[in-house]
Amino acid sequence: xxxxxxxxxxxxxxxxxxxxxxxxxxxxxxxxxKKPDSKAQAEKVVDPQKGGNEKxxxxxxxxxxxxxxxxxxxxAFCVAVKDQARDLPEFFIHHYHxxxxxxxxxxxxxxxxxxxxxxKDYGIPSEWITFESQAQYDRAGGQSEQLxxxxxxxxxxxxxxxxxxxxxxxxxxxxxxxxxTLQDLLREFEKHEDIGALAMNWRMHTSSGLKTRPESARKxxxxxxWDDEEHDGQGSHNRHVKSIVRxxxxxxxxxxxxxxxxxxxxxxxxxxxxxxxxxxxxxxTRNRIALHHYAGKSREEYEEKMLRGNAMDDPKTEAxxxxxxxxxxxxxxxxxxxxxx
Numbered sequence: 001x002x003x004x005x006x007x008x009x010x011x012x013x014x015x016x017x018x019x020x021x022x023x024x025x026x027x028x029x030x031x032x033x034k035k036p037d038s039k040a041q042a043e044k045v046v047d048p049q050k051g052g053n054e055k056x057x058x059x060x061x062x063x064x065x066x067x068x069x070x071x072x073x074x075x076a077f078c079v080a081v082k083d084q085a086r087d088l089p090e091f092f093i094h095h096y097h098x099x100x101x102x103x104x105x106x107x108x109x110x111x112x113x114x115x116x117x118x119x120k121d122y123g124i125p126s127e128w129i130t131f132e133s134q135a136q137y138d139r140a141g142g143q144s145e146q147l148x149x150x151x152x153x154x155x156x157x158x159x160x161x162x163x164x165x166x167x168x169x170x171x172x173x174x175x176x177x178x179x180x181t182l183q184d185l186l187r188e189f190e191k192h193e194d195i196g197a198l199a200m201n202w203r204m205h206t207s208s209g210l211k212t213r214p215e216s217a218r219k220x221x222x223x224x225x226w227d228d229e230e231h232d233g234q235g236s237h238n239r240h241v242k243s244i245v246r247x248x249x250x251x252x253x254x255x256x257x258x259x260x261x262x263x264x265x266x267x268x269x270x271x272x273x274x275x276x277x278x279x280x281x282x283x284x285t286r287n288r289i290a291l292h293h294y295a296g297k298s299r300e301e302y303e304e305k306m307l308r309g310n311a312m313d314d315p316k317t318e319a320x321x322x323x324x325x326x327x328x329x330x331x332x333x334x335x336x337x338x339x340x341x
Contacts, residue, residue, distance in 0.1 A: 066162045066190060066248045074183055075163040075244065076103035078153035080146050083111045083308045085118035087169045090217060093341050096124040099173050099182050105157060107149045108133040123341075150253040158247040162190065163198075165244040166253070172218065172292040173200070174336060185270075185288060186244065192272070196249030196265025199241035199258065199275040200291040201284045203333060206325055210298040217294045224333035225324065233282035237328065241281045242291055243267065255279060292336055296324045 077095065081088070088106070095101040108115045108131055116131035132152070150166050157164070163186050165173070175182055189195045205221040214220035228236040241257055249265040257279035258267055267275045270288040275281045296302045302321055309315040 066246070067159075069160065069162055071183075072102035073161050075101065075165065075186060076105060076157065076161045077101055077165045077167065078105045078107065078150060078157075079167060079169055080107045080109055080149045081111070081115060081169050082109040083113075083304075084169050085111070085113070085115055086213075087217075088115070089119070089121075089123035091169050091172065092129070093123040094172055094218065094339060096128065097341060098339055099175070101182075102128050103161065104129045105153055106131045107153065109145065109149065110134065146256050147253045150256075154247075154250055154252075158250065161247055162186070163244050163246055164250075165242075166256075166259075167242050167291065168293075170217075170294040170297070171202075171242060172294070172336065174203075174286075174290045174292060175288070176286050176290050176335075177288045180288060182289070189268070189272070190246070194265055195268055195272070196246050196261035197259050197267040198244040198289075199267050199269055199281050200244065200289050201269070201281055201286055202238045202240045202242070202293045203286060203290050204237045204240075204293045204295050204324065205297075205333065206330055207296050207298055207302070212300045213298050217297060218292075218336040218339055221294055221297065222332060222334040222337055223330050226329040226331050227284045229283075233284035235328075236284065237295075237324070238284050239280040239282045240293075241269075241275065241279065292333075296321060 079091075092104065095104075106115055106129060111118065111133075114131070114133055116133065122129060153164065153166070167173075173182065175185075186198070189198060204225045205217075206223045206225065208221045208223045210220060225237050227233050227238050233239045243257065243259055245259050245261075246265070249261045249263065251260040251262050254260050255278055258275070258277075261267065269275055269281050270285060273281075297305075302316070306316050306318075
């Protein structure tokens with residue numbers, strides 16, 4: 001007959017050598033990629049109308065606690081742009097037709113020819129585009145102009161929208177989960193009072209060897225930097241993020257990539273994982289949403305980019321071109337070429 005004390009001792013020794021899943025310690029724990037069943041789970045939701053009294057409700061039934069807005073105003077774009085009139089039609093057309101965006105705030109950072117009159121037709125109904133220009137003396141200077149622009153967008157338009165995306169004219173959103181829309185994703189996140197921003201990972205495109213400007217960036221630039229999966233993305237440009245910010249939680253831009261948020265709200269990735277860095281998220285995932293960044297484009301366009309500078313007064317250099325074109329491995333990325341118009 002086995003001695004009970006000896007049996008307990010063996011069990012204790014076994015538990016010390018195993019993790020909580022019964023695997024030997026030192027074995028990397030498996031992280032499930034399966035989405036939690038929101039109907040089976042409950043969360044605490046604070047109702048501001050009841051002075052902070054908490055109640056447990058099913059996630060799918062959690063009320064939206066932000067001020068209701070018309071569907072076309074649910075999410076807007078704020079974009080700092082300079083001398084990129086030729087880039088804007090494809091940017092507008094893609095996000096209008098394929099992402100469902102109906103409000104574009106184009107913050108013209110001293111374009112040589114005002115963007116509001118640079119082209120007669122930007123490819124979508126003009127009533128959905130608001131141009132705002134500024135004079136030289138209005139610039140913040142240093143490396144803070146883009147932050148000043150974002151702050152103006154916030155102050156002027158925050159009460160009109162539930163969410164606002166702060167991206168550039170060379171950045172294109174793609175919804176990657178099939179039939180899920182951007183609005184679907186954000187409405188799911190809106191049910192969580194502690195979520196203040198969605199951080200989207202880049203998918204940075206190279207020049208694909210092109211020397212001159214193509215007709216379409218989406219169809220021409222079909223090669224990207226790799227994700228450095230071996231090191232969870234830490235060596236890749238794609239670890240950078242840009243933010244879609246919840247207006248009821250926004251305080252001020254922390255930089256071009258992330259925001260300071262109110263009431264303890266946090267920035268999260270597509271899987272509601274907290275993002276606490278200044279500009280990065282890894283491991284890199286794009287299972288629900290991707291931000292395609294046409295950072296270099298053709299050599300002709302990159303030379304134009306170096307000359308015009310940017311709203312951070314930090315113009316791109318040959319070093320950045322080399323890092324994009326030569327220093328990092330490349331992988332095929334043709335997924336944006338399928339979009340028409």
